[in-house]
Structure formats: C-alpha cells, structure tokens
Amino acid sequence: MSRKPMVRPGGRSARVQASVHTAVRDILSERGRDAVTVPLVAQRAGVTPSTIYRRWGDLQELLSDVAVERLRPDTAPEDHGDLLSDLTAWAEQFLDEMSSPSGRAYIRDALLGDPDGSNAGRCSAYAAEQIDVVLARAIGREENTPDVETAMDRVVAPMMYRILFRPAGLDAAYARRLVTELLDAGEEHPLP
Amino acid sequence: MSRKPMVRPGGRSARVQASVHTAVRDILSERGRDAVTVPLVAQRAGVTPSTIYRRWGDLQELLSDVAVERLRPDTAPEDHGDLLSDLTAWAEQFLDEMSSPSGRAYIRDALLGDPDGSNAGRCSAYAAEQIDVVLARAIGREENTPDVETAMDRVVAPMMYRILFRPAGLDAAYARRLVTELLDAGEEHPLP
DNA sequence: CACCTTAAAGCACGGTTATTGCGTTTAGGT
DNA sequence: ACCTAAACGCAATAACCGTGCTTTAAGGTG
Structure with a gap:
C-alpha cells in the first residue's frame, strides 16, 4: 500500500x-x-x-504564521554564571523586544488569526522553553530553583499583560524587579 | 463668547x-x-x-468599542466578609467570564482596533478598579492587604496570560491558587 | 419662539479586495 | 521513465471599503 x-x-x-x-x-x-x-x-x-x-x-492566518516565525527566539539564553543574572538578562531582553511597537504588533497578529489558539500557544512555548534552559542550568549548579510554571506566572505573564494592556511606563527595572521577587520568594522556603 | x-x-x-x-x-x-x-x-x-x-x-475600532463596553463590569464585587473570600470570588468570576470563547473573542477585539492602546488600557482599568474596591474594604477591616499593582501582577496578569496564550486547563482552582499565594506571600511580612 | 449654524446622517458611486472554477505544472513515488 | 495528485497560475465575479455631495436636525442666539 x-x-x-x-x-x-x-x-x-x-x-x-x-x-x-x-x-x-x-x-x-x-x-x-x-x-x-x-x-x-x-x-x-x-x-x-x-x-x-x-x-x-485567510490573510489573518498568514499574518499569524509570519508573526509566530518572527517571534521564535533564534538563540539560546546566554550563560552569566548564576540564575539571577541569567533570568534577569533574559527578562530584560524579552521585555525590550516585545514591548517595541513592532513587537506588540507581531504579538497581536499572532493572537489574531488563531481560532484554536495553537499559534499563541507556540509563542508561549517558546518563552517556556527558553526559561526551562535557564532553570535547568541553575539546577545543574545546585541553585535553589523555582519551576517553570511559577516563573511563567511571576515574570512572563506580568510583562506580557502590561505590554498588551498598559504599555506606558515599562522599563528594564520592572523586569529586574519581577525576577528578584520571584527568586526572593523561593529563598524563603529553602530546600532541605 | x-x-x-x-x-x-x-x-x-x-x-x-x-x-x-x-x-x-x-x-x-x-x-x-x-x-x-x-x-x-x-x-x-x-x-x-x-x-x-x-x-x-474603521470596523476594528467599532468592534473594539463594543468589546470594551461589553467587558465593563456592571456591578461592584460582592462583600463576603474577608479579603480572601472577596478576592477569590472575584477572581473565579473574572476567569470564568473571560476564558469563555466569547470572552476571549471580546478581549481580542478590544486589543485589536487599538493603535494607541487606550481601549486595552480601559479594560485593565476596569479590573484594577474592581480590585481596588475589594482591597479598600480589606483595609477598612484592618486586614493585611497587598497593593493593587501587586494584585494585578500576581492574579490578573497570570489569568489573562493563560486565557490568551494557553487556554487549555484553566479552572477555578487556578484562580484560587493565585489568590492564596498572593495573600500567603503578604502574610510573611506582616505589618507592624 | 423663530432663526441660524454646523455637526451628523443619508445617498450614490468608484476603486479595490476577497474569493472561487478550471486548466497547467511539478513534486514524490512506483 | 511513467503516474498520480498536490500545488500553482489565470481569469472572472461578487462583495466590501471608503468618499464627495446633499439633506436633516440638534443646540444655541436674538
């Protein structure tokens, strides 16, 4: 056959x-x-x-297709030696790229022509994948490390929410603060 | 004149x-x-x-206009007697309304025909206003109360992010967990 | 109360776009 | 080298978007 x-x-x-x-x-x-x-x-x-x-x-599906390809990270996150530095650098770069006018436009296009949500899901998976690399490195260094879901909720989601709904007053300091608060919260429950 | x-x-x-x-x-x-x-x-x-x-x-501006009006809360959050109950109830209702297919569609429309971001900003302001009412009540009861920005980052942003980018596996338990974690984190630094 | 000004709505039209049927090309397998 | 069918090109159609001009009526004025 x-x-x-x-x-x-x-x-x-x-x-x-x-x-x-x-x-x-x-x-x-x-x-x-x-x-x-x-x-x-x-x-x-x-x-x-x-x-x-x-x-x-459909035109929107084409735009969504192009947007997802454009939003795919082309390189692995840099290694700065410790979790705080790695996550901070990644979050700053992420916020910088995504909060630009063209970045916002691509995000909106990715969300738009997407009846089943698969394209938007791919964008989220890209971020999760990058964060997973950073966290895996930290685990390898035996650092106290949050899980990916927590990092997505505490760092990626707030940045993306503000990019989409409150684009005013976003800067690298905000990204740094989110990362710091995520890791500080983890420090209060150290692993045995 | x-x-x-x-x-x-x-x-x-x-x-x-x-x-x-x-x-x-x-x-x-x-x-x-x-x-x-x-x-x-x-x-x-x-x-x-x-x-x-x-x-x-423009058609998109009209749709955005209708969407914002549709997303405006028509009633103040119910008073259940304590902050945990109030925030939990509000978050559950918010997630339920927004994660429905029609809710997602309205959110996307509100984001879409919105070059300057004013309509999306209004949506965010609605949520902030509702949360502010809940938090003001808690302060009146002399409860330990986070500020609005923290509540937006920890509760609203994660829910909205998942609604838009990862619509699978969202339920009331997730909303409850976000609220619990927000208030637990606050309990660890009680006011003097 | 009648008049005036002008914002807002109606009408009609041209230009562009979205969309589909049919024949032709060509990639991938036998 | 041949065969099948998936993908593309061509052409025609119907619908939509957007605008200049005219008409209506809302709100203020004497």
Whole structure:
C-alpha cells in the first residue's frame, strides 16, 4: 500500500512559502500593517492571490504564521554564571523586544488569526522553553530553583499583560524587579 | 463668547450609536465574528454604511468599542466578609467570564482596533478598579492587604496570560491558587 | 419662539479586495 | 521513465471599503 503525501515541503512549495513570508515582512516594515493585503503580498512575492488563499485560507492566518516565525527566539539564553543574572538578562531582553511597537504588533497578529489558539500557544512555548534552559542550568549548579510554571506566572505573564494592556511606563527595572521577587520568594522556603 | 459643542450626545446620535452597538452584538452572537461587516451592521441597525465610517472610521475600532463596553463590569464585587473570600470570588468570576470563547473573542477585539492602546488600557482599568474596591474594604477591616499593582501582577496578569496564550486547563482552582499565594506571600511580612 | 449654524446622517458611486472554477505544472513515488 | 495528485497560475465575479455631495436636525442666539 502507498503512503499518502500530506504536504509537499520541497522545491516550488518551499520557494513560494519563503517568498510570501518575506513579502509580508517587507510590506509590514515599509508601509505598515494596514497596507498588507493579499493582492499586494501576492504581487510582491511573484505569486497569484489564489495561491495564498489555498495555502493559508485567510490573510489573518498568514499574518499569524509570519508573526509566530518572527517571534521564535533564534538563540539560546546566554550563560552569566548564576540564575539571577541569567533570568534577569533574559527578562530584560524579552521585555525590550516585545514591548517595541513592532513587537506588540507581531504579538497581536499572532493572537489574531488563531481560532484554536495553537499559534499563541507556540509563542508561549517558546518563552517556556527558553526559561526551562535557564532553570535547568541553575539546577545543574545546585541553585535553589523555582519551576517553570511559577516563573511563567511571576515574570512572563506580568510583562506580557502590561505590554498588551498598559504599555506606558515599562522599563528594564520592572523586569529586574519581577525576577528578584520571584527568586526572593523561593529563598524563603529553602530546600532541605 | 459661545462654547464649542464638541459632540452631540442627544437625540438621533445616541439612537444611532445604540442601534449600531446592538446590531454588532446580535450579529456576533448569531453568525460569529467573520460575518460582522460594515454593510451588514449598517443594514441591521437601519443606518447607512457611511455613518459607521464617519463615526468610527474603521470596523476594528467599532468592534473594539463594543468589546470594551461589553467587558465593563456592571456591578461592584460582592462583600463576603474577608479579603480572601472577596478576592477569590472575584477572581473565579473574572476567569470564568473571560476564558469563555466569547470572552476571549471580546478581549481580542478590544486589543485589536487599538493603535494607541487606550481601549486595552480601559479594560485593565476596569479590573484594577474592581480590585481596588475589594482591597479598600480589606483595609477598612484592618486586614493585611497587598497593593493593587501587586494584585494585578500576581492574579490578573497570570489569568489573562493563560486565557490568551494557553487556554487549555484553566479552572477555578487556578484562580484560587493565585489568590492564596498572593495573600500567603503578604502574610510573611506582616505589618507592624 | 423663530432663526441660524454646523455637526451628523443619508445617498450614490468608484476603486479595490476577497474569493472561487478550471486548466497547467511539478513534486514524490512506483 | 511513467503516474498520480498536490500545488500553482489565470481569469472572472461578487462583495466590501471608503468618499464627495446633499439633506436633516440638534443646540444655541436674538
């Protein structure tokens, strides 16, 4: 019996996908979000609009797809020797990238064309993965280490909430304070 | 000298605004988000499309406007006699309302048509206001009480983050746990 | 109370976009 | 080298978005 090919990752398909993605990013950076339209993306990518509708089905799904790829961290968190330094540096960089106007726009796009929540879930998984690397290092150093869920609740969630709902008055000091409070709380219940 | 009338709140304008808002809510609940379009809303509201463009300028701004009004709490938090009960009850109700499919949709709409972030800021202000009422009661009872910012970071932000980015596995127990952890942390540094 | 000013709503139209049917190309397997 | 079907290109259609101009009526004035 023959295997069913569910998707064609090679050759023309891959070329079209890459071309469309870069076209979307270019238009976003050059003319802003409102200028991104299917015919324009298609023209810039050297593709017909119908191709985009067949592959992505919707402009918002395409934007969400591009946004998630854009928000994926391209490098592992740096190692500064201890948990406090590692988490602080990561949180500062995260807040800096995400709170920029383009960062907020990408987050909103990722949330938008996402009926089942899988794209937004992928964004959250990226952050959890990065934090997990940092925490695993700390465990290796036998430091007192919170778990990933607590770190997400105490550090990532407050930053993201403020980025989305209260974008005024966000700075690196806020990120540092969240990390400090997370680790201080852990210190009060030291492991035996 | 004469005062400049900046806006006309009475008579026809108010009638049109109410009619358009209810039309949007009806279409949202009957046919879903994708069916909401300016001509359809206009037809249902007994209004011409140009009126909507003049007043709101954009479909997303209209949706954002309706969403914010829908998310405004219509009643003060109930008084259960102590801070733990009050905050727990409020958090459970908040999570229940916001994590529903329609709640998530309204939140996304409020975030969307919102270039300057004022609508999203209003949503956050609603929650802060409700929490402030609860905390003010607790202070009146001379209970040990965290401040509003801490409560937002520890309770509201984690719930909202999970609603938006990780909608699976959310229940009242999570809300209770967040409130308990917030108040337990405060108990460790009792006021003199 | 009648008049005046002007914000707000209605009307009609042009331009652009979203969307689908059908034929052609080409990737992946036999 | 051939075959199948997945993916793409072309073209046409219907719907929507957005705007200039006209008409209505809200709120103030003499």
